[in-house]
Amino acid sequence: MQVDVLNAKELKKAAPVFGQLSFDNHEQVVFCNDKDTGLKAIIGIHNTVLGPALGGTRMWNYTSEWEALNDVLRLSRGMTFKSAITGLNLGGGKAVIIGDAKTQKTPELMMKFGEYVDSLGGKYITAEDVGMETADMDLVRDVTPYVTGISEERGGSGNPSPVTAYGVFMGIKAAAKYQFGTDELEGRSVLVQGIGHVGETLVEYLTNDGAKVYISDISEERLQEVRNKYGAIIFDEADVYSAHVDIYAPCALGATINDDTVNRLNCKVVAGAANNQLYDEVKHGQILRERGIVYAPDFLINAGGIINVYAELEKYSRQDIMTKTENIYNTTLQILETAAKEDMTTHFAALKIAKQRIEDRKKSSLK
Numbered sequence: 001m002q003v004d005v006l007n008a009k010e011l012k013k014a015a016p017v018f019g020q021l022s023f024d025n026h027e028q029v030v031f032c033n034d035k036d037t038g039l040k041a042i043i044g045i046h047n048t049v050l051g052p053a054l055g056g057t058r059m060w061n062y063t064s065e066w067e068a069l070n071d072v073l074r075l076s077r078g079m080t081f082k083s084a085i086t087g088l089n090l091g092g093g094k095a096v097i098i099g100d101a102k103t104q105k106t107p108e109l110m111m112k113f114g115e116y117v118d119s120l121g122g123k124y125i126t127a128e129d130v131g132m133e134t135a136d137m138d139l140v141r142d143v144t145p146y147v148t149g150i151s152e153e154r155g156g157s158g159n160p161s162p163v164t165a166y167g168v169f170m171g172i173k174a175a176a177k178y179q180f181g182t183d184e185l186e187g188r189s190v191l192v193q194g195i196g197h198v199g200e201t202l203v204e205y206l207t208n209d210g211a212k213v214y215i216s217d218i219s220e221e222r223l224q225e226v227r228n229k230y231g232a233i234i235f236d237e238a239d240v241y242s243a244h245v246d247i248y249a250p251c252a253l254g255a256t257i258n259d260d261t262v263n264r265l266n267c268k269v270v271a272g273a274a275n276n277q278l279y280d281e282v283k284h285g286q287i288l289r290e291r292g293i294v295y296a297p298d299f300l301i302n303a304g305g306i307i308n309v310y311a312e313l314e315k316y317s318r319q320d321i322m323t324k325t326e327n328i329y330n331t332t333l334q335i336l337e338t339a340a341k342e343d344m345t346t347h348f349a350a351l352k353i354a355k356q357r358i359e360d361r362k363k364s365s366l367k
Contacts, residue, residue, distance in 0.1 A: 022073035028123070029073070032116040037109040039097065041116065042069055044076035045124050046092040049358050049365075052122055053093025054148065054306065055079040056129030057113070059101040060253075072096040074254065074276045079306070082299040084354035085331070086324075088310050093124045101131030110139040118144035127160065127309045130196070130253075134159050148309035157312050161197035163321060164273055164305035167328045168198070169205040171301025172247060172271045174332035179269050179294045180246075183329075186210035189245040191235055191267070193217075194252025195226045198273045198305075202251060203230050216240045217252075241265055248272070254298075255279040262287045271296035278347060285345035296332050297350040303328060 017029060027048060032041040045053045055076055062068040072094050080092025097113060099105065117126050117140065127149040128137050138154060140147045150156030172190070177183035190206050191214040192199050199217075206213050207230045214235040217223050223234050235243060241261040248267040250256045254276030257265075262284050270277065270293060277298045278284040288295045304325040311321050339349035 017069070020070060020073055022070050022077065024073070024077050026073060026076065029069075030116065030120070030124075032113065034109075034112045037106065037112045038099070038104060039109050039112050039116075040065075040099065041095055041097045041113055042072045043095040043116065043120070043124055044072040044093060045120075046073075046076040047080040047358065048091035048123060049361050050084060051089040051091050052125050052146075053079070053091040054083065054125040054127065054309065055092060055094035056127040056149070056305075057095040057097060057132055058129040059097040059099060059105060059131030061100045062096070062098050065098065068096050068098050071254075078275050078299045080358070081351060081354035082303050082306060084357045085300055085350055086303040086307060086328075087357075088306065090306070090310060094129075095124070095126055097131075105131070105136070107139050110136050111143050114140035114143035114147070117146050120146070122146050125313075127305075148312045150312075155312075157308050157321075159197065160305035160308040162201050163308035163325055164198045164302055165201035165205060166322070167304025167307070167325045168202055168249070168251075168271065168273045168301050169209075170326055170329040171296045171332045172206075172249065172269070173209075174329045175269045175271045175294050175296040175336065176247070178333060178336040184210075187212065188247060189214065190247040190249055191216065191240060191243050191245045192232075192249045192251055193240055193256065193272070194250065194274065195222050196251070198302075199249075199251035200226055200229075202249065202273065203232050207231065214243065214245060239264065243267070250274040250277050257284045257288070259284075263291075265291070265293060267293060269294045269296070271301060272298065273302045274298060275302065281347050281351075282345075285347040289339075289345050294336065295346050297335065297347050299354075300335065300350050301328055301332055 026046050028045040030043040076092050076094035083090040125146045134151050137149045141150045152158045173183040189212045193216045195217045213232040215232045216235045241264040244266045247269040249272035251273040257277050258279035307324050335349050339346040
């Protein structure tokens with residue numbers, strides 16, 4: 001059997017890692033492979049200037065290894081800025097496991113992944129993300145201390161999703177205040193796309209605040225469950241992006257604001273839990289701005305989860321966690337106002353603050 005292997009010249013031309021736009025000066029990328037458990041994972045460590053890289057592990061059935069690589073690079077980069085703008089002494093990292101979480105995830109696979117995390121000696125600390133449960137983090141904890149989001153029974157903070165949802169809710173209210181002149185959501189229409197752990201809790205917050213909530217998800221079972229539980233309305237039209245709603249809240253995977261969708265949006269606010277909502281940060285952020293659609297930067301308003309797991313490292317109380325998460329409202333409003341005043345996109349305004357904090361830490365460490 002002939003095996004095709006790229007020579008060095010061809011590999012350089014392919015630029016598989018350093019040539020990715022999303023690489024953006026990552027410090028380290030770790031490829032993890034274990035034949036016995038079937039583990040195929042990638043750990044991305046973007047920046048550790050402010051502290052160890054903390055970010056969740058996502059298990060997803062990617063269509064290709066290139067898709068998985070690009071996802072982990074974009075996600076870990078986002079974690080750098082999320083921690084920076086939230087004022088946490090953490091860097092940015094993320095991990096992805098390639099596979100179907102429902103059929104291919106095993107205790108052995110999770111513990112083997114934990115061994116790879118442990119081999120990094122604390123430079124990367126993992127946590128729960130899409131396709132993961134608190135029980136999975138407990139398995140990882142069996143082989144490494146470098147994990148957060150473990151069960152409360154084991155001294156952890158548990159599932160971070162409810163706190164993430166609360167932060168997104170605060171971000172939505174701040175964006176509503178800026179766009180509509182009031183943060184009261186009574187009667188406002190909100191479309192929540194993706195009703196996993198975070199999306200469902202967000203539906204609960206919005207419903208309790210009087211919003212008219214529409215829900216969209218790839219799982220019909222989840223749609224029925226959440227509708228029956230909270231009285232949400234299932235959005236059954238094919239094109240969620242053209243929905244005539246006040247607020248679009250993407251809470252599934254990223255890049256839903258792209259060339260195909262950005263000009264179809266009929267909302268006034270985009271604010272959700274998904275990471276990397278803008279496929280092209282510059283281009284699509286600018287189009288939203290020109291169309292008068294307020295965009296609440298995702299890496300700011302979905303930071304509640306990392307605040308929650310950071311509490312395990314710093315021993316914060318539950319009240320401290322909720323207070324810090326509630327402050328997302330004030331920071332969001334500040335960034336929206338700054339962006340308008342300085343004539344820039346909201347994403348760039350948030351990124352500017354995050355990058356400045358990292359640069360300031362770099363300079364102080366050199367003194």
